[in-house]
Amino acid sequence: MQLRMSTRALEGVLVVDCSGRLVFGEESASLRDTVKKLLAQSPKIVMNLREVNFIDSGGLGTLVSLYTTARNAGGAVKLASLSQRVGDLLQVTKLFTIFEVFDDTEDAAKSFKKDAA
Numbered sequence: 406m407q408l409r410m411s412t413r414a415l416e417g418v419l420v421v422d423c424s425g426r427l428v429f430g431e432e433s434a435s436l437r438d439t440v441k442k443l444l445a446q447s448p449k450i451v452m453n454l455r456e457v458n459f460i461d462s463g464g465l466g467t468l469v470s471l472y473t474t475a476r477n478a479g480g481a482v483k484l485a486s487l488s489q490r491v492g493d494l495l496q497v498t499k500l501f502t503i504f505e506v507f508d509d510t511e512d513a514a515k516s517f518k519k520d521a522a
Contacts, residue, residue: 429463448480
């Protein structure tokens with residue numbers, strides 16, 4: 406199953422709802438292009454990964470790349486609603502120490518307001 410994405414605004418933050426597989430190749434390139442365009446509109450991005458059932462090393466690399474791109478633009482990419490498999494993968498790779506991870510998109514969006522305070 407390839408990666409499907411949709412975007413929406415939530416409390417002034419752009420949310421990217423992803424479903425499918427985040428893997429090296431077309432899926433990673435598509436996600437990277439989508440998020441980079443969104444960063445031009447808003448530096449505040451939440452990645453909703455609830456429906457992502459598989460991430461490979463290329464997908465992880467894409468998430469790290471987007472995190473870095475957002476930071477360099479003065480913004481942030483935060484992760485929300487991780488599946489058990491994706492959460493375990495972030496634990497094993499120690500990427501939990503880099504990304505801010507939230508149980509749901511609402512909490513992730515609200516966290517941007519706390520950051521500004």
